[in-house]
Amino acid sequence: MTTTTETPAPPRNRAPFPVHRHAALIALIALILFNVFTTPRFLTLATLNINLTQTATVVIVGIGMTFVIATRGIDLSVGSLMAISGAIAPLLFLNPTLGPNIGTVLAFVLPIAATGLLGAFNGLLVTRFAVQPIIATLVLFIAGRGVAQVISGGQLVNFTQSGFTALGSAKLLGIGAQVFIMLALLAVAVFVLARTLFGRQVIAVGGNPEAARLSGVPVNRTRMLVYVISGLLAGLAGLITIAINSSSDSNLVGQNIELDAIAAVAVGGTALNGGRVTMIGTLLGALFIQLLRYTLLVKGVPDAAATVIKAAVIIGAVALQYRRR
Known part of the structure; x- marks a missing residue:
């Protein structure tokens, strides 16, 4: 009787550093170094505050978008929800019958509650109703901004209510308050994904919805909750936006932010078809996109060319995801 022995397969060659998993971080560091050596006064607190402030609302919306995309969904309505939130708030804190204190408190609560319901x-x-997410959220993408315009009467509303504008003007150590709000929300989101049952359910639904359902995961409830989270964060981002500008324009608040949020999620490394989720990646993706925009601006690149370059970056991020999978 002859015995045979199997020769073990040689181990795969693995790169000592998984570049594809940290592409957003590498790209961000490279862009920072490029600006350090080529952009005057780049390493200043003012420049840091500008970039972080302009990134904050994208990251806040991007956190909700990450939850949604993690379940194989998409939310195109976030920009319109920001506009609705920004249109409701002035009606409350400028209402003389409520008074400045009660009106301001309600302006922080009711708009976010409304967008959470939406x-x-x-x-x-x-x-x-089993509507595809892109179609379901397209409803409010189209109708939501119209609702905001009806609420505001289609007019630009300027205000100087200090109790409300502090949300956009207050600073700590020279950095805008909205940046610290962004970081706090990001920390909560990272904890939820990594340490809670709901976070594990989100990842399970995105990885394989049918297997998750058979394992007892409440798939529909999980999907419902991620859209509620996305709506709540969009409402908060709308309040921050109008507080920064000391004005509310339902035509402009949140315009195209859904594209920036989706781009940040994709560039950051969250898989658009489930299976991999990274909140920190969303932050890195948003920072990279903002710094790229800033770099092109200070280098005098025309807006049309900057848009093409931004699109190329997004295509590259999606291509990298296919390679990873």
Whole structure:
């Protein structure tokens, strides 16, 4: 009787540093170094504050978008929800019958509650009526801005309510308060994904919805909740935006931010078809996109060319995801 022995397969060659997993970080560091050596006064607190402030609302919206995309969804309505939130708030803190204190408190609560309910509407279309997420959220993408214009009467509203504008003007150590709000929300989101049952359910639904359902994961409830979270964060981002500008324009608040948020999620490394989620990657992706925009601006690159370059970066990020998978 002859015995045979199997020769073990040689181990795969693995790169000592997984470049594809840290592409956003590498690209961001490279862009920072480029500006350090070529852009005057880049390493100043003012420049840091400008870039972080302009990134804050994209990251806040991007956190909600990351939850949604993690479940194989998409939310195109976030910009319109920001406009709705920004249109409701002035009606409250400028209402003389409420008074400045009560009106300001309500202006921080009711707009976010309203956009949370609209997020639930998106989730209801996706879960109860089995509407594709891109179609379900397209409803409010189109109609939501119209609702905001009706609320505001289509007019630009200027205000100087200090209790509210502090959300956009207050600073700590020379950095805008909205940056610290962004970091706090990011820390909570990272904890939720990594340490809570809901976070594990989100990842399970994105990885394989049918297997998650058979394992007892409440798939529809999880999907509903991520759209509610996205709506709540969009509402907060809308308040921050109008507080920074000391004005509310329903035509402009949140315009195209859904594209920036989706781009930040994709560049950051979250898989658009589930299976991999990274909140820190969303932050890095948003920082990279903002710094790229800033770099092109200070180098005098025309807006049209800058848009093409930004699109090329997004295509590269998606291509990298396919390679990773």
